[in-house]
Amino acid sequence: xxxxxxxxxxxxxxxxxxxxxxxxxxxxxxxxxxxxxxxxxxxxxxxxxxxxxxxxxxxxxxxxxxxxxxxxxx
Amino acid sequence: xxxxxxxxxxxxxxxxxxxxxxxxxxxxxxxxxxxxxxxxxxxxxxxxxxxxxxxxxxxxxxxxxxxxxxxxxxxxxxxxxxxxxxxxxxxxxxxxxxxxxxxxxxxxxxxxxxxxxxxxxxxxxxxxxxxxxxxxxxxxxxxxxxxxxxxxxxxxxxxxxxxxxxxxxxxxxxxxxxxxxxxxxxxxxxxxxxxxxxxxxxxxxxxxxxxxxxxxxxxxxxxxxxxxxxxxxxxxxxxxxxxxxxxxxxxxxxxxxxxxxxxxxxxxxxxxxxxxxxxxxxxxxxxxxxxxxxxxxxxxxxxxxxxxxxxxxxxxxxxxxxxxxxxxxxxxxxxxxxxxxxxxxxxxxxxxxxxxxxxxxxxxxxxxxxxxxxxxxxxxxxxxxxxxxxxxxxxxxxxxxxxxxxxxxxxxxxxxxxxxxxxxxxxxxxxxxxxxxxxxxxxxxxxxxxxxxxxxxxxxxxxxxxxxxxxxxxxxxxxxxxxxxxxxxxxxxxxxxxxxxxxxxxxxxxxxxxxxxxxxxxxxxxxxxxxxxxxxxxxxxxxxxxxxxxxxxxxxxxxxxxxxxxxxxxxxxxxxxxxxxxxxxxxxxxxxxxxxxxxxxxxxxxxxxxxxxxxxxxxxxxxxxxxxxxxxxxxxxxxx
Numbered sequence: 001x002x003x004x005x006x007x008x009x010x011x012x013x014x015x016x017x018x019x020x021x022x023x024x025x026x027x028x029x030x031x032x033x034x035x036x037x038x039x040x041x042x043x044x045x046x047x048x049x050x051x052x053x054x055x056x057x058x059x060x061x062x063x064x065x066x067x068x069x070x071x072x073x074x
Numbered sequence: 075x076x077x078x079x080x081x082x083x084x085x086x087x088x089x090x091x092x093x094x095x096x097x098x099x100x101x102x103x104x105x106x107x108x109x110x111x112x113x114x115x116x117x118x119x120x121x122x123x124x125x126x127x128x129x130x131x132x133x134x135x136x137x138x139x140x141x142x143x144x145x146x147x148x149x150x151x152x153x154x155x156x157x158x159x160x161x162x163x164x165x166x167x168x169x170x171x172x173x174x175x176x177x178x179x180x181x182x183x184x185x186x187x188x189x190x191x192x193x194x195x196x197x198x199x200x201x202x203x204x205x206x207x208x209x210x211x212x213x214x215x216x217x218x219x220x221x222x223x224x225x226x227x228x229x230x231x232x233x234x235x236x237x238x239x240x241x242x243x244x245x246x247x248x249x250x251x252x253x254x255x256x257x258x259x260x261x262x263x264x265x266x267x268x269x270x271x272x273x274x275x276x277x278x279x280x281x282x283x284x285x286x287x288x289x290x291x292x293x294x295x296x297x298x299x300x301x302x303x304x305x306x307x308x309x310x311x312x313x314x315x316x317x318x319x320x321x322x323x324x325x326x327x328x329x330x331x332x333x334x335x336x337x338x339x340x341x342x343x344x345x346x347x348x349x350x351x352x353x354x355x356x357x358x359x360x361x362x363x364x365x366x367x368x369x370x371x372x373x374x375x376x377x378x379x380x381x382x383x384x385x386x387x388x389x390x391x392x393x394x395x396x397x398x399x400x401x402x403x404x405x406x407x408x409x410x411x412x413x414x415x416x417x418x419x420x421x422x423x424x425x426x427x428x429x430x431x432x433x434x435x436x437x438x439x440x441x442x443x444x445x446x447x448x449x450x451x452x453x454x455x456x457x458x459x460x461x462x463x464x465x466x467x468x469x470x471x472x473x474x475x476x477x478x479x480x481x482x483x484x485x486x487x488x489x490x491x492x493x494x495x496x497x498x499x500x501x502x503x504x505x506x507x508x509x510x511x512x513x514x515x516x517x518x519x520x521x522x523x524x525x526x527x528x529x530x531x532x533x534x535x536x537x538x539x540x541x542x543x544x545x546x547x548x549x550x551x552x553x554x555x556x557x558x559x560x561x562x563x564x565x566x567x568x569x570x571x572x573x574x575x576x577x578x579x580x581x582x583x584x585x586x587x588x589x590x591x592x593x594x595x596x597x598x599x600x601x602x603x604x605x606x607x608x609x610x611x612x613x614x615x616x617x618x619x620x621x622x623x624x625x626x627x628x629x630x631x632x633x634x635x636x637x638x639x640x641x642x643x644x645x646x647x648x649x650x651x652x653x654x655x656x657x658x659x660x661x662x663x664x665x666x667x668x669x670x671x672x673x674x675x676x677x678x679x680x681x682x683x684x685x686x687x688x689x690x691x692x693x694x695x696x697x698x699x700x701x702x703x704x705x706x707x708x709x710x711x712x713x714x
Contacts, residue, residue: 021283021318026554028322029133031168042355048454049553051355056196057165058351058559060450062457062552 001073004050004066006040012071013037019068027069031055037074075116076124076235077153078228081145081176082160083169084131085558087188090218091160092128093570095119095228120229127154135175136282136322143286149179150271156182156235158227163193163200163215164559166337170329174244177211180272182234183241185213186227192559197340205336210242219564243274246324253309254278260301265294281306283318347560351447355557360451367444369525375431376512376521382427383517387648390419406599413595413643417588420639424513425587429505429579430572436474437571441563445470446555453553459539460546464553465495472502474575476675479504480682493683494542497691498535500671500679501698503528505575506583506634507667513638515663518651523660531667534702538694583633590629590636594643597625603644617661617703618711620645620653630666632673637666657710661703669699 006012014036017024032038032054041058042051049062061069080088096115113128132142135149149157159176161169166187176183187202206213212230216223245251257277266273269290279287280302292299306317313320354363394415401408439445449466456465464485472479479499483492503511516524597603603625607614610624622644630637641662642648650659670692671679679688 021316023552024319025134025136025322028326029171030554030556031165033323033326042351042450043357048357048457049450051351051450051557055165055167056198057168058557060446060453060553060555060557062453062554065552065554068552 001071002067003038003040003052003061003069003071004063006038006050006071006073008040008043011037011039011074013074014069015072016070017068018070023065023068027065030059031057032059032069038071076122076155076232077127078119078124078156078158078231078235079127079129079149079154080158080160081129081149081172082131082188083133083162083165083172084556086131086160086162086165086169087218088128088131088160089113090564090567091158091186091188091216091224091228092126093567094218094221094224095126119232122232124232124235126228132172134172135179136279136284136318147286149176149181154181155238156184156231158231159183159185160218161185161187163187163190164196164198166193166198166200167329167333170332171325173209174325174328177209177241178243178272178275178278180241180243180275182231182238183211184227184231184234185209185211186218186224187213187215188218190215191217195343195345197342198337199340200337205332208332208335219561219567244328246321246328249312250309250320250324253281253305257281257302257305260298265291265298268294278321281309281317282321283316350560351557354444355447355450360447364448364451367439371435371439372525372528373521375428375435375508376516376524378431379428379512380517383423383513386423386427387419390415390423391648406596409595409599410592413592414588416595416643417591417639419648420591420635420642421584421587424638425506425509425579425583425635428509428512430576432505432508433474433572433575434568437568438563440571441561441568443558443560446557449553449555450557455536459498459536460543461491461495461498461539464555465491465499468495468499469502472499472504473508475504475506476500476502476671477678480675480678483682490546493687494539494546496679496683497542497694498539500675500691501531501535501538501668501695503531503667504634506672509635510638510666511663514641514650515659518659519656523656527660527663527667530664530702534668534698538698583635586633587635587639590632591639591643594625594629594640598643613665613700616700617665618707619658619662623662627666627669630672631670634666634672655710655714657707657714660710661706664706665699665703667699668702669696671695 001012003012014032014034016034017027017032036054039053040050041053049060050066051058051060080092082088092113092115096117114125116123116125118124129145129148132145134142135146157176157179159173161173173185185205187200187205190200193200202213202215212234214223214227214230216227218224246254254274254277257280258273261273261276266276269276276287280291283306288299288302291302309317309320315323353359394412397408397411397415401411445467448470449464452466467485468479468482471482476499479502480496483496483499486492486495511524511527515527594603597606603622606628607621607624610627611621613627614621614624623641626637626640626644629640641650645653647653654662670676676688676692679691683691
């Protein structure tokens with residue numbers, strides 16, 4: 001399952017980030033690593049971006065980005 | 075002189091500390107070729123002279139994005155004596171990854187643990203002494219917004235800048251350290267010496283796949299390059315991942331270990347601020363609030379502005395009447411003095427009243443933390459025009475001034491996105507054009523007409539964006555944007571931001587506005603304005619505007635407000651509504667909103683995009699201005 005499919009208010013563990021080095025690096029910098037627990041706080045309208053809480057910070061991710069984050073729902 | 079750099083992740087409070095240190099009246103200078111401008115200022119710290127440099131916020135030193143690479147280069151060869159690493163205590167675990175990278179640079183460092191109050195709210199308690207012990211560098215707590223603890227941290231940075239203690243680095247796992255060791259051996263007497271970098275730091279940078287240093291290595295010797303690749307491969311094979319990922323995971327683990335060792339996480343206090351986002355970022359209500367916030371913002375700016383505009387303009391009008399009684403109203407002296415008075419009237423009476431409340435409002439929205447939320451809400455629309463939410467930041471800055479908006483496109487990763495964003499962002503009405511919209515349309519036709527212009531502006535930008543994406547289709551990179559916690563804006567910070575812009579306006583714009591007005595008045599006296607107007611007649615004729623407005627459009631390129639100030643002069647009255655119809659006012663304003671960007675914007679566009687593309691942008695915006703204004707004329711004619 002990927003992050004864009006996670007339901008509002010649910011938690012999940014990040015397994016892996018698909019995609020290029022740039023994307024992986026950008027996500028890591030923002031504090032999203034494999035093994036981290038994310039919490040979906042907002043799902044955008046019209047299948048827009050999502051907002052997750054991870055390691056104490058809130059981060060907005062575009063749908064396309066969220067689709068590349070493989071997760072394991074908790 | 076001692077040079078101290080403030081380094082930290084975005085929103086960690088560097089600028090607050092910077093302003094606290096240099097006392098707002100900072101003699102700031104912009105180093106060329108930078109994103110958000112490096113602010114430098116000299117100040118006294120503990121009785122000694124020092125130069126403090128405020129670097130733009132960076133998440134790491136390994137990034138591929140231009141702004142972060144620049145900050146890294148600045149740290150490496152900027153002759154920095156000490157780094158004051160500003161850390162958002164509420165985001166300690168993530169921030170420590172940058173701290174670890176900074177210690178690898180072997181520059182004396184002091185950690186300033188900022189926003190302890192916010193950390194407490196999130197239920198995080200940090201043992202500062204233990205953190206200092208684990209990192210092996212001094213750590214100070216601070217609440218920069220209230221000025222608490224800043225002095226101690228900076229004074230200590232001065233001390234380490236003098237004493238230059240060895241900075242201990244963190245050790246990675248054995249297998250990683252072994253590879254680093256191998257590479258260090260290769261580098262010690264070669265490349266590392268040549269570029270004057272600690273071998274260990276260079277080794278880590280090469281393993282990190284830093285494109286800049288990889289290129290250096292390749293140019294130095296192909297064997298070294300090959301050897302690096304070989305070592306990266308061998309490391310990758312052991313762990314079944316890429317060297318970059320391994321290092322990043324290692325740093326993350328180190329940071330997490332540190333964090334767990336020094337911090338305890340308790341129950342966060344859930345307050346109003348946390349609940350606010352369920353409304354303001356709601357999938358439907360969020361947009362309602364967005365429009366409402368923007369609407370209120372503009373209405374307040376307009377109300378405050380027009381309250382001041384009317385009496386001030388009256389005053390200047392009367393002084394010109396009085397002038398005509400004192401000196402003959404055909405002479406050179408009359409025209410010269412009239413030009414100056416009208417220039418001052420425009421600058422003080424029209425531009426200023428709207429500029430100040432606008433800047434205050436923008437600074438408050440910025441400080442509260444609403445702008446990234448607007449970016450989140452707008453992401454979906456940005457995708458529709460081939461951009462993503464990060465492009466929202468240049469757009470929002472564009473409402474202030476097009477120059478920083480164009481510079482901010484550096485945060486975007488592709489050339490295409492930068493071009494499209496810059497080209498679109500300069501069409502966003504800046505403060506100068508806002509003054510025209512409010513001072514002319516708002517004042518004479520009513521606030522709702524002014525608001526309508528903003529809506530039209532957004533629609534036009536969206537249409538142009540759509541066309542540009544059709545011409546150059548590409549999958550847009552996704553949005554990754556941090557949403558910081560809401561903060562109560564500090565009056566001091568807001569006023570400092572406003573003052574910085576207002577000062578710039580007084581120093582740079584006033585002379586231009588008053589000088590331009592004087593020149594026009596003298597042109598009138600010599601009756602040369604007729605020829606200038608004639609040159610612009612094709613445009614004014616097509617738009618159904620009086621001949622006299624040609625000259626205002628020419629001067630508007632110097633500084634957009636000039637168009638408005640000269641309008642009064644060209645028409646010979648401040649009672650515009652008496653000479654121009656509502657349709658004409660709308661047509662004129664729409665044309666001014668879009669046509670040729672001002673000289674400052676042209677200069678920055680040429681620097682950022684190159685001359686060819688800048689010429690293209692100028693041509694395109696002028697065409698757009700003509701089309702939109704012609705449409706407005708047509709619609710106005712139909713209604714009438």
